[in-house]
Amino acid sequence: MTPAPVDTWLLVDAGNTRVKWALADAAAPLGSWLAQGAMAHGLLDTLIAEWQAAQAEQGRVPARVLAANVAGGGVRAAIEGALRVCAPGAALEWFTSLPWRAGVLNGYANPAQLGCDRFAAAIGARALAPGRNIVIANCGTATTVDAVTADGRFIGGMILPGLRLMSGALARNTAQLPQIDAGTVLPPVFADNTHDAILSGCLAAQAGAIGRAVAAHGGATCIISGGAAPLIAPVLAVPARHVDNIVMLGLHAALLAGGMDETC
Structure with missing residues (x-):
């Protein structure tokens, strides 16, 4: 028998490479x-079984x-299909970038154009370090380096190719493709x-971009996350707090803060 819905939240972070999820007591x-769990896009057909096992x-x-999704319509459809089976009575919200939410003012020129993962990461960082200038480096398929002020304003950021993309672009012309994973030994x-x-x-x-952002933001507190963070963090010239899945934390913080608010 399927358990009845209770005061429990499912958080889903659909990134460019993987779908991460977490089940949390409200x-x-x-x-x-x-x-919690994570899977590559090619394994999304196992999502129903994984969620059912966790729920049981x-x-x-x-x-x-x-749910936050930057991976396109196919991934969104797969998540929605899994939810129809695993949580048919759940209230589903697709997280979007609003002018204001959970204590963060979205300072993008067009707030809706800010990637929802970046806005969620800003909310998560603000929840972890309230009252501080923050730089959030999320090092995945792309590396995003964003800034939040001590009073909670997202003031913008930078986007550059992620570590694997950057190295791959060089290696295509040298036939020396570096193998980059969590166990990679850092070179001199x-x-x-x-x-x-x-x-x-x-x-x-990567480290230079993050260091430049921290310096430009007055020596801000730096939070680093993402799959390449374990490789990049040791070479940073600035102190940084390594946080697993800052986007997921931001989604959680958004729900803990209550309803949506587009005004400030």
Whole structure:
């Protein structure tokens, strides 16, 4: 028998490469998950089984779902199809970038054009470091480096190719594709072979962008997240707090803050 919906939330972060999710008790503190998971887009056909297993183990079906999607219509359709099976009674909201939400004022020239993942990450960072100037570096398929002021204004940021994209672009012309994963050994700054030189240069470019943003934002608190963060964080010249999945934390913070508010 399928459990009845209870005061439980399902958070979904559909990024360019993977779909991450977390199940949270509505009364739990920020970042406290009952269950969580992640899968590549090519494995989305297993999403129903994974969610059903988590719900059966916890004895809960979510009453509310908040999902951020930057991966396009196909991924959105797959998530919606899984929810029709796993949580047919849940209230589903697709997270979008609003002028104001959860204590963050969206300062983009056109607030709706800000990527919803970047807005969620700003909300998450603000919840983790309230009252501080913050730089959020989210290092995934693309690397985004964004700034939030101490009073909660998202003032903008920068987007550059992620570490794998950047190294791949160079390697296509050198036949020296670096293997980049969580176990990659960091090369010396001055590498003695092309493979390591590509990786060293790309790490320096990523770290330099983040360091420049921190300096421009008055020595702000830096939060780094994303799949490439374990490689980039050790080469930063500025202190940084490594946070797993800042977008998911932002979605959670948005729900903990209550309803949507487009005014300030």
